[in-house]
Amino acid sequence: MLPFPPFPFLSQTDQENAVITGKLRQGLPALITALVASLPLSQVAHASYGIYVGSGLTEDGSVLLGGTGEEPSSHWLEIVPRANHPAGAMITVGATPEARLPARLSEVPQARETFRYITMNYSSYAGFPAPITNGGLNEHQVAIRDIWSPSRPELIEMTPADQTGPNYSDLARMALERASTAREAVEIIGALIDEYGYTTYGGNSHLIADPQEGWVVLQFAGGQGLWVAERLGPDDVRASYPGYIEEVPADYQSNPDFMGSDNLFSFARQQGWHDPASGSLNVDEVYGLGGIMRTPGTKYVSPAELEAELRDMVPVSVEDVMKMVRDPRIADDHAGYGQVAHLRQELANPSLALVWVxxxxxxxxxxxxxxxxxxxxxxxxxxxxxxxxxxxxxxxxxxxxxxxxxxxxxxxxxxxxxxxxxxxxxxxxxxxxxxxxxxxxxxxxxxxxxxxxxxxxxxxxxxxxxxxxxxxxxxxxxxxxxxxxxxxxxxxxxxxxHGIPQPPSDADINAGGKAVTCLVGADPDQPRD
Structure with a gap:
């Protein structure tokens, strides 16, 4: 039995089932598919989603990055100025023993100079010190969205109870502070994990973009320093809920469209999760939950459907992405804010980098x-x-x-x-x-x-x-x-x-239950075909 809830959307009983089915997943894909597909929307929390549209598909040749943060806490806008830091300055990263996957705080060096950026901070996530961020936009038009991406149950199970290293928020913030391009942001995130480790709540991803391209970066549970990244080009769209990557070539470390930890393939082979004869590695199948989070998905509309709808909108405008982020199939009471970064080439001044919030x-x-x-x-x-x-x-x-x-x-x-x-x-x-x-x-x-x-x-x-x-x-x-x-x-x-009805006298105002949603004619808690 797992002593803590690794996935924020699974009950402890579900987690035990997930571990069992995870071990049997190669022979029982339908079983694990049914497990996740049956989860009600009200159990999904602290997730967040992101939308990327490449420059070849937009109305004005810009790159568009939209999304939301899903956390039940206070959210506030902050503009963080460029700063210089003394030699030897350190920053505290990670989480505490109170986190869903217990951890301990540690320190990593601060950069001598950090860039100006805009972010939406929030105040609470179990065991993660505030203020917490899902990303934002910096003065070099590097935009970042933090999005959940659950790792397979065996990785959850092997995560050390004293894990250390930057958490998802630390990685997003340090990339905003230090990166001049989206590619550089990925390199920064990867280098931080390689050197200092990674504090996980069960697996995570970042969707990163600049005016030229985008990147999806996945970080996995397990304490093995596993991470991987895939480039998104001008003709790509991506809806991350959760973040996913599928086929990665064996030469990923020399391929300009991919990056990843040195052990991405070797660890999977050691665990018996990947056959070397197959060549490429399907990240979603090997390290994730096998595609079932993308289709049918865990919201009323799946990421696969969103991607198809975005392609039908081409050429996509800023208004189109705002409409998608506002869509009541996705934007509900879980959404702490909405965001659309408009990443444009050849700005008259870098200070004109723009994000709608x-x-x-x-x-x-x-x-x-x-x-x-x-x-x-x-x-x-x-x-x-x-x-x-x-x-x-x-x-x-x-x-x-x-x-x-x-x-x-x-x-x-x-x-x-x-x-x-x-x-x-x-x-x-x-x-x-x-x-x-x-x-x-x-x-x-x-x-x-x-x-x-x-x-x-x-x-x-x-x-x-x-x-x-x-x-x-x-x-x-x-x-x-x-x-x-x-x-x-x-x-x-x-x-x-209608009047204002009196709630039941024995009800708990903080008991959760169904998410408040503006869906008309549909029940988000009922699985779809």
């Missing part, structure tokens, strides 16, 4: 544009105590008094989600059409604002930054005003039409 699940929240050159975040979009780890048993730090006094964007749009998703057949189209109209206005304004900012940057960096900051802050304020208006109208209508 929705402050909570984008099914009912607007995307607002944030450039790397923006110098601050409005207090309403910064750290608040709503859903923040350790908020309930403590009083506030007076340093945050005035910021906490402001309205929290995440809470505002979460309330709008709860009202809208209670009666989506009545409210969803109204809310989403209003949000897309608001975003369309900003998309029309952007070229002019960026031309003005480029001229201002030619005079001074302060002037350029001021142009971008004023625009982002103004639109962020408009987004709050829009949310207040929608919320007030829908709240009044719901109370008048």
């Amino acid at each position: 929705a402050p909570t699940g984008s099914v009912t929240a607007p995307f607002v544009p944030w450039w790397v050159g923006v110098d601050s975040v409005p207090p309403e979009y910064g750290l608040h105590r709503y859903l923040t780890d350790n908020a309930a048993p403590t009083f506030i730090n007076p340093d945050f008094q005035l910021q906490e006094a402001t309205e929290f964007a995440g809470r505002l749009f979460k309330r709008l989600m709860y009202y809208t998703c209670a009666f989506p057949e009545e409210q969803l189209e109204r809310v989403q059409s209003t949000l897309t109209a608001f975003e369309a206005t900003m998309l029309e304004e952007l070229p002019r604002i960026e031309r003005i900012a480029a001229l201002a940057y030619a005079d001074s960096s302060e002037l350029g930054s001021d142009v971008l900051t004023r625009f982002s802050h103004a639109r962020a304020g408009d987004a709050l005003e829009l949310g207040r208006g929608l919320l007030a109208g829908i709240e009044a209508e719901v109370k008048t039409r």
Whole structure:
């Protein structure tokens, strides 16, 4: 029996079954397929997803990277400045014994210089020190999405209880701080794992992109330092939920489209999981769960279906990816925020690197544009105590008094989600059409604002930054005003039409259960054919 839950979406009984079926998987693929396919959506948590569209398939020749973070904790926007660090500076990485797979914290060297980047931080994941990140966008237009990717049960079982090394968040943050290209970000992640190890919660991946290309990077449980990466080119699309890689050639270390740990093939052969005569290695079959997480998937729409839909949209626009990230088949109460990085070639100034961010699940929240050159975040979009780890048993730090006094964007749009998703057949189209109209206005304004900012940057960096900051802050304020208006109208209508029922007296408000979703005419907890 496993003493801890390796997969956040499996109960302990399911885990024991997964270990057994994992050992028998070569002869019983249908059994393990049925196990995972039968998992209800409400059991899937802390997962996150990502969408990549290559430059050959987009409307303007840019690369688009979208997605969300799925964590039940507070999320807040942060712009981290470029910094210089003293020689010998160290940073703490990893997790604690309280993690789902126990670990201990360790230290790795900090880079002498770290780049400016935008990120959505969050406050809680079992045993992982806050603040935690799924990635973001840096000043070199390197964008990163962190996405779950479960390792096969035997790897979970062999993970050391005192594992050390960077965790998924550490890897994303250090890559943002240090990488000038997507390829370099992969090399940084791989080198960190090779030298310091990897702290896992059960397997993970990163989807990384720049204006030229993308990369999928998988890190595996087991304490063996296993990792692998695959390049995504201009004509590729990828929907990661979870992250996956299929065939990897035997010459992967000299192939420009692949990277990986030295033991990627040899360890699989030692375990009897890979036949050397087969040549290439199917990563999903050998180290993952055998394709069953991609088709049929664990959300109401599978990654394979999303990829087909993206190809049907070609040429894909920023609005198209926003719509996909907002899709109620995916964006529900689990989604802590939505994000779309617009990675463009030949920017007039590096500070014009752009990412659109929705402050909570984008099914009912607007995307607002944030450039790397923006110098601050409005207090309403910064750290608040709503859903923040350790908020309930403590009083506030007076340093945050005035910021906490402001309205929290995440809470505002979460309330709008709860009202809208209670009666989506009545409210969803109204809310989403209003949000897309608001975003369309900003998309029309952007070229002019960026031309003005480029001229201002030619005079001074302060002037350029001021142009971008004023625009982002103004639109962020408009987004709050829009949310207040929608919320007030829908709240009044719901109370008048339906009332607010009293919850059962013996119910636990934190008991979870079904995810709040805006799906109409479909039950996300029922398996699909």
